[in-house]
Amino acid sequence: MKNSIEASLIEDYTHPIRDVLWGHIYMTDKLALLTESVPFLRLNHILQLGPVYLVYPGATHTRASHSLGVYHLGRRLLQNLAEKGASQWLTPEGVKSFLAACLLHDLGHFPYTHSLKELPLTPHEELSGAIILKEPVKSLVGNTGASPELTAAIVDKEMPVGNLPAQTELLFYRRLLSGALDPDKLDYLNRDARYCGVPYGAQDVDFIFSRLHPDKERGVDIDSRLIPNVESILFSKYLMYRIVYWHHKVRAATAMVKKALITGLESGKITGKELYNLEDISLFTLLQEKSGGSLVDSVRKGIIYTTAAEIPHTQAAIAAIRGIKDRARMEEQLADELTRSGLEIQSEDLIIDIPEPVSFETGLYVEDEGCSFGDSSSAFKPQTVNAFIQTLYTIRIFINQKFKERIKTFPDFYSIIENMMNRGAHGHS
DSSP, X not given: OHHHHHHHHHTTOOEEEEETTTEEEEEOHHHHHHTTSHHHHGGGGSBTTGGGGGTSTTOOOBHHHHHHHHHHHHHHHHHHHHHTTGGGTOOHHHHHHHHHHHHHTTTTOOSSTTTTTTSSOOOHHHHHHHHHTSTTHHHHHHHTTOOHHHHHHHHOTTSOOTTOSOHHHHHHHHHHHSSTTOHHHHHHHHXXXXXXXXXXXXXXXXXXXXXXXXXXXXXEEBOGGGHHHHHHHHHHHHHHIIIIITOHHHHHHHHHHHHHHHHHHHHTSSOGGGGTTOOHHHHHHHHHHHSOOHHHHHHHTTOOOEEEEEEOOOHHHHHHHOSHHHHHHHHHHHHXXXXXXXXXXXXXXXEEEOOXXXXXXXXXXXXXXXXXXXXXXXXXXHHHHHHHHHHHOOXXXXXXXXXXXXXXXXXXXXXXXXXXXHHHHHHTO
């Protein structure tokens, strides 16, 4: 069995694809055919970081290049784990399915990064699984030696697994593809940092893979020598969110597109089904054609709303505006109060932005210390992680640039915002 597993990861990988980050990525000819399918080619037209290029002009890499990187690291990860004993519970079909899942995990991803994340839409993992089980992808996956059903179930963790014979193997692959040291995170941190020209995301992938130990139940375990690398990943993720992903201009552009989408959906001019299988350009075209397009047209031209106020994170404040409808209602109230105070502004000219939840948990087990990562000798205790989140979760109010100078000389602006947030917070306490 060990030889067949090794063969599944080594033999026939002769098709090279040149990647900026990892150099040559080698695939089998049949795996490479997946990258030529229409669903995968769509990923070439979705920027990995959406509007980040407005701040970091080099950030124009795509979901397709990221997907190739995840496949590459997934194959390297599995090779390391197979050599350390994981081959005992792996099958050649399972190995091929995991590699296909790495390559295809973002097939259903929405355009313009996470501007659609809060909307009442089917999760992109579920969409990816459904695409894998449809033609032409289903047959292409099967031709690689993978099981389309197992591949889809690895990507979509909510997919029922009752009819799959290799349930233990499936759960192992799920934990590899979505965990603290998964190939997805290791690629996007390194790739995003490279293309943005910042040093914060670089990780020592070679050393990380060399120190991982396979576990049938948990996916991978670590020993204490790898604790600094896990700390590096956590801190890198924090820095990338604070400096790149959630830069105020990036959040403003994302919030503008999100507001245009919400307005279009609530008015009935756009239906949820129209938002599936779009690319970045087709999303903008749809919004411009069906919802007036003033917000997205401004984003396209680089005319981004400016930050009028920043409000520190509190549980009460977050609760008051967590829901999309709560924020929309508060935007209308804020516009009304500002207008009554002498600043004539419409609700479409301001946006209340709140970051979506982000996790910094690891779930890792440290073998030689006999405990979870949170209880280990790491400096990253739960309270440290909570401090990260507290810092990141800044509530911002963005306004149309034409009001930028007026706000500076409007004495009641901050008191109105503070009173509104306090009223909202008390209403949710």
